[in-house]
Amino acid sequence: MSTYFVYDHHDDKEEQRRLTIQDQMITEAMGGVLSEQADPSVFHRVLDIGCGTGGWVIEVAKTYPSMSLVGIDISNKMIEYASQQAKANKVCDQVKFR
Numbered sequence: 001m002s003t004y005f006v007y008d009h010h011d012d013k014e015e016q017r018r019l020t021i022q023d024q025m026i027t028e029a030m031g032g033v034l035s036e037q038a039d040p041s042v043f044h045r046v047l048d049i050g051c052g053t054g055g056w057v058i059e060v061a062k063t064y065p066s067m068s069l070v071g072i073d074i075s076n077k078m079i080e081y082a083s084q085q086a087k088a089n090k091v092c093d094q095v096k097f098r
Helices: 012-029 055-063 076-088
Strands: 045-049 068-072 095-097
Touching: 012 055, 012 076, 045 055, 055 068, 055 076, 055 095, 068 076, 076 095
Parallel strands: 045 068, 068 095
Antiparallel strands: none
16 A cells, blocks of 8 residues: 655645655655764755755754755745745754745
């Protein structure tokens, strides 16, 4: 049995919620943020290309407060949503979205 989500072109907020959940599931399945790195604290700046809702970038910022992060995405709606989430998670000083 497999589970998948269908995009509803009429509800942007619901799609952003779906993408956030999907992002959380993938990050968890990977073992957490930067789990493949022996010592993630050696990184000072990180760029996430195609950041979508910004969930991964925000989790990295919360996990590694000394890092400076930038997320970029082609979708202005995603960047706006990601910026709002960064504010809500109090990581605006570490995270910028473009």
